[in-house]
Amino acid sequence: MKKNMGSADRTVRIAVAIIIALLYFFDKLSGITATILLVLAGVFILTSFISFCPLYLSFGIRTKRKMKSNS
Numbered sequence: 081m082k083k084n085m086g087s088a089d090r091t092v093r094i095a096v097a098i099i100i101a102l103l104y105f106f107d108k109l110s111g112i113t114a115t116i117l118l119v120l121a122g123v124f125i126l127t128s129f130i131s132f133c134p135l136y137l138s139f140g141i142r143t144k145r146k147m148k149s150n151s
Contacts, residue, residue, distance in 0.1 A: 083131040086143040097121035
């Protein structure tokens with residue numbers, strides 16, 4: 081599994097997950113909406129830590145910059 085997420089993408093995903101968690105813990109989200117968003121936040125955290133997004137792979141998206149060759 082090749083990494084396909086850049087650092088800016090990972091940072092935004094983690095920030096969104098934190099915001100969702102804070103909204104939940106301060107009772108601004110509830111019910112099925114809270115459940116769905118918490119699952120999404122978990123997916124954002126997981127994909128950020130492994131730097132790989134399966135949806136990006138299926139659509140051919142890559143936010144990680146390619147390494148420059150020294151030759």
